[in-house]
Amino acid sequence: MSSGNISIIGKPNVGKSTLFNMLIKKHLAGATSKPQTTRHKIDAVLNEDDTSYLFVDTPGLNFNIKKDFNKILNRNALSTLIEADVILHVVNYFKIDKDDIKVIENISATDLPKILVLNKVDLDNKRKNLPKILSQIPIEITDVYNEIIPISAKNSSNIINLKKLIKSYLPKNNKNIYQDILSHNSNEFFVAEYIREACIKHLSVELPYSLHVEINKLDKEKDIVSIASTVYLKKKSHLSIVVGKNGSMLVKISKMARINSENFFKKKVYLKIFVKYDPKWKNTDSILNSYS
């Protein structure tokens, strides 16, 4: 029996959450085209054959902007390394730049096994450029890793081989400590994430970064899960945008979040979303760290 904790880290927007969802075969983490989609660590267990994997998705590491917000996201991400048995560092296959190097600087000192995951290889037509790209990664970078593997998280290419690689570095003969759990995150956490993901997908670029979701009530009944939630907005002018003409935007957001919640609970979901103005949330550590 092998089991262990696998931390998925990297700069924003490289596909960490897409990979996490693909590895655990469920849509648990919000994944969108916009950076900084993930704010909290999210974990989930995959029991397969004789292996128990605890995968941990993390916020994108961003060391360039000296904002408290980024510092909290970085702290949420790097704190996962304390419990990790294996580190997956995800990058865009076609470009390892200074932001990835900053991530490397933060992991190079640990003795943990490290796998460099070159993601998005589907963008390389017939993988023509891959050999050249692999040969051009400087030795100072390749030396940091135990393994380097090209994958596509989007179309699941090479995911089975990635899992085999991970397994080879997990502690053996561990008691299967994850057998009875799906995740350490709560049901409320996942519903709040589905609502935030729907907001990020449907609203224009800037707005989703200044909103925060709270679950006020979540009642699991026999045939239905009944949920009341509030979306807090930093600017009053955002209220009409999130609600939309005759409530049309809120209907779209609710529908997407409800469908994902129904797949999560495997039950019908009644989801009520309130929208409120609250200018203070973004500066508050406790709110950013809530549910984490």
Ligand SMILES: Nc1nc2c(ncn2[C@@H]2O[C@H](COP(=O)(O)OP(=O)(O)OP(=O)(O)O)[C@@H](O)[C@H]2O)c(=O)[nH]1
């Ligand atoms: N073409 C292609 N796109 C991908 C792949 N993996 C992820 N993407 C896209 O990359 C974008 C970012 O994906 P996410 O999974 O949200 O990235 P992330 O690293 O979790 O981002 P943050 O949470 O902001 O740090 C989305 O538009 C994904 O669809 C891939 O293998 N191929």
Ligand SMILES: [Mg+2]
């Ligand atoms: Mg993410």
